[in-house]
Amino acid sequence: MALDTTETMGAGGSQSAVPEERLSDHALIEATRRGDETAFAEVVCRYRGPITNYLYRFIGDYEEALDLSQETFVRLYFAIDRYHTEFAFSTYLYRIATNLAISELRRRKRRRLLSLTGLFQNEIDEGIDFEPPDQRSLPDEDLVESERNRHIEKAIAALPDKYRAPIVLREIEERSYDEIAQILGLGLGTTKSRISRARGLLKEKLRKYL
């Protein structure tokens, strides 16, 4: 069964050269359209890591990110005939994930759910850091790094949605500006502007680490 061979592959495939990967993605999609379950399993295996990581950085909740990541591939499966190979497959997949994440964030706001993210956001989505100062003495290097990462994550989570998605795609997922613009459905100028704004906000919050 395809599952047995693909579950052990991990996300290592994301390190290959771009053109080969693109062709390979399209070939896998074509095979999936023909009913090749193994090909779809390979697609899932290849992108589950990046998509899950992106969603986690976007919405700040791992379980929720995992759920949306699975839903992304379910949506891909049912809408695979609508994918046109003239576009990058990863763009298509990230766009599905982004739409799901945005819907989830809107749903949260409607239901007035207080998530870990929401605790540090005010009405205008500007971050307010309630983190008490760390009074511990002589922390070792791992603890310092862990603390720093926690601050960075918190700073990202405190960004407004419209800034968080592009900065995550750019700085963490390493997408190009063009691709980010396509994923978010924005113009290139707007995309660059939002990324620049997000950088400015993060610099203010993380100044002590810069």
Added chain:
Amino acid sequence: MDGAKPEEIEELTGDERALSELLHGLNRVDAPANFYTRVKARISDGDTAKRSAWGLPVPVYAISLAVVLVFLGAVFLLGESIWGSSKGVPAVAELNQSKPAPNRVGTGLAGNQQPVGPNTDGQLPGSNGEVAGTNAAQQPMFDKRNPAERLQQPGGGSIESAQNNAVQLVPRGFDQNAMRQIPRTGGPSLPVSIFLDALGIKAAFEGEHLKVSSVRGESVGDRSGVKAGDMIAAIGDTKITPSTTFAGSIKAQSVTVIRGGKSIKLPLSVS
């Protein structure tokens, strides 16, 4: 993976470069090993949901449709038997009470004193010659054709196109069900004016002659050429006299009128 690295060369400030390094240094989260299994399970659930919402098995649809059809059929037949068996009686009674035939012979429902009930032996009323009229016994007492074929006349009664271009007149309220309920000891007899009314002809006897007073426009009588002032001499082969009565229906191909002292045979035209 396609497009994994930004292709454009971006000039970053020192802070921005440091920030980028900070963000790159974040640990990446990954999906668990059973990720694909869970995706597959959700896809299967999606398929199941679709089937349950839209794709009921064909036998379920077929059985449901059959049950509905049987129910509707039962309701129709029940309603037909109840409604149809009681429908004709008051109509015939009304005809006999309101428009008694002059010099009626063979009073099937005279005085409404005879019991009205189903004709249990299956014989047609009038077939034993009890109904008066020159050829009433030869006329079919009711038509077994589909009632939908009848051309309803606004003035009452109906006209049925019969074989050999004959026109069959059935008075309003006089139908097969009514015929069945007439006891064999007496058949119905109806005045000719009622049948003429079905043709759109208003006529009344003046002495021995049945004079047309008016003809309704676009009626069979009008299309056949009957005009006010004509004297109806015969319907089909049956001569009309004040004592002429008919059984439940008349089958005729023509009506004979006397106009200007001349006898004119006008073929009845339904269309």
